[in-house]
Amino acid sequence: MYSSTITGLILLACVSPFLTLATLWQKKEWRIDRLKEHMRSKGWLRQTFGIIRPVIVIASIASSRINLPLSGLVIGLYLLAGMSLLQIITRRQRVPVWTMKAVVLCCTSLFINILLIQSEFIAHISYFLPPYFSVLLPILQFIPLTLSWILLLPIDIALKQHIMKKASVLRSSHKNLTVIGITGSVGKTTTKELIAHILKEKNVLSTPAYVNSEMGVAKWILKELPKHSKDKDLILIIEMGAYRMGEIENLCSLTKPSIGVITYIGTQHIALFGSQEKLQKAKRELFTALPENGHALFNADCEPCKSVARNLLCKTTPVSASTVDSNDSSNGIRFNIKGQQYSIPLHGIHNVTNVLLAIEVAKLLGLQSESIAKSLTTFSPPHSTFAVRSQNGITLLDDTHNASPESFQAAITWAASQPMHNKILLTPGLIEQGVAEDKIHTELGSQANGVFSRVIFTGKHGRDAFAKGYTGTVEQYTRHTVPVTNGDLLVCIGRVSPTIIKHIV
Structure with a gap:
């Protein structure tokens, strides 16, 4: 076993690389597929080990063979611990958002680190790698964090299923909901906000920024729906994101949309889907989940959107920006449809499609062109979205x-x-x-x-x-x-x- 001083040095040396990896993984929603793709694109070696720390480790192991007053391994530990301390003191250290999941994973990883340092098991391993383990552990923090993730995965899955079921039961108890599901490679957030703004005089709830996953939407439903009577007429606008096939299907099973909107299908996250065909099938899950009396709206200027809208049981409405004479001035985009002038303080001609989809959804829900046009003049684009x-x-x-x-x-x-x-x-x-x-x-x-x-x-x-x-x-x-x-x-x-x-x- 190591002395308390050496143990403290090892743990301090582990802090910075561990927190950096935990922060990155949390940004990837604790998904192993997204983390793997990030590592692949950014470089496995640098993302996993860094640059300076491996140099210190190699130098420490090499110098440990030279007779010095102070062991090269101890010097290496002091340097690695000093790097962690400097990152923290200078406030340059990235840290995860301390959600319950992050806290549990990090505490479990800390326990595993202590166990690795002090256990008799390591004493046996150190027979093969005698003194090197102390300086190797700080650059191998993916091991305790991955072990923690694996250990907690069954609990995480069980909790997710429980939350999803609870949210599904709650949604089903509200019989007078009109649910609008929105997905697409781009434009779904802007379209969601446009629809919510136009319908603001009605009872409307829309998912907040960055909430478009199964768990995110389920937790949002559990938070928001209890605030409203089960007999109340409500419109729910749900942004639906996905990284794999089946995820939009799960969202639809939970929320039961009657109106579906696909803004655009490109190549976003194609590395996670595996192919363009799988990406399109994933987006189509929204349309196939709609009931026969439902309505599917899509971008007719996008061939993949047209493809996924074929052979549906429900009604379909294509929208095409190419049929509209539009311009983008300093005040935003403008266009005219059948004599009705629309002026929206939103930039980018590509956003005309998103506005057209929002207009058609509003018309489905009974609003008139004049009222829609008036509402759009006061629209504010979502933060950091064009x-x-x-x-x-x-x-x-x-x-x-x-x-x-x-x-x-x-x-x-x-x-x-x-x-x-x-x-x-x-x-x-x-x-x-x-x-x-x-x-x-x-x-x-x-x-x-x-x-x-x-x-x-x-x-x-x-x-x-x-x-x-x-x-x-x-x-x-x-x-x-x-x-x-x-x-x-x-x-x-x-x-x-x-x-x-x-x-x-």
Whole structure:
């Protein structure tokens, strides 16, 4: 067994790499498939072990063979513990959101770490790797965290089934609900907010930001529906996300939608689905779950959407932005339908489809064109979803809620139409695009030619592939990156940290 001092040093050395991995995994919703895809795209070795820590470990093991006043392994432990302490003191250490699941997983992992350090089992292992274990454990934190996840998985599954069943029973007890299910590779959040805004005079509940998974929606139902009488007429607007086939089907089984909306089907998360065919089948689950007296609305300008809308038992309504003469001005998008003028403070011609879908849903629920048009004039776009604002004299397009190849292309097209002389692109690149990821980034780089005078990547992911298509220099963001200047246009696409944006502007 190790002394209490050495044990403390090992545990302190483990803190930073453990918290970093736990934070990353939580961002991937504790899903092993999403974590694996992230590791694949970002690089297994660097994501798992880092760069500096493995160097310290190797140097410590090598120096332990030299006769020094202080063991090289102990020196290594002090260095690794010092790195953890420095990360914490300087507040640079990323930490998970302390939900119950995160707390339980982290506490279980801590217990496993202590067990690994002190148990007789390790004493036997150390016969083969005598003194090296002490410095190896800090860079092997994926082991205790994965063990914790595996140990708690049966409990997690049982709790999920219990919550889903409880939410399903509660939803079924409300007989006067009209449920609108919305899915799509892009545009579902904006469409959800548009529908909710138009129907605001009715009794409407809509899922909040980032709540579109089975568990997220189930917990939201358990929180919100008890506030309303079971006989009350309510409209529920449910955003439905998915990473695998069957997940939208489960959401539909829970919520029982009578109106389904598919905004667009692209390649978002294709690496997790496995193929475009499986992705389309997953989106179709919403339409096949609708009753015969239900209604399916879809983007007729998107071939995959048209494909999944075929051979349905319910009524279908296609919408096409190509049939509408629209324009995007400084005040937002405008178009006319059968003499009715629509003016929406929302940018991006691609958003015309989302507005058209929202209009058709509102008409299904009895609203008139004039009333719909009036409501849309006061719409505010969702935070960080193709939202345009002025900041420190700079025009900023904030599309950091999420990103896909289609939304990236839309942002480039919109930027090209703007009058600013200097246009700067700030992005972390795209993730979960599978084997086509490099090709997609190269194509986006080509489209950015002649539009952006500067391109800044916040990380290395996708940067080199983008640079193959972009004729200019692709910068790597650092704290020394030159900020944009007054009068410039800054286009932020993907999960860009607010801290980085603040520094850039």
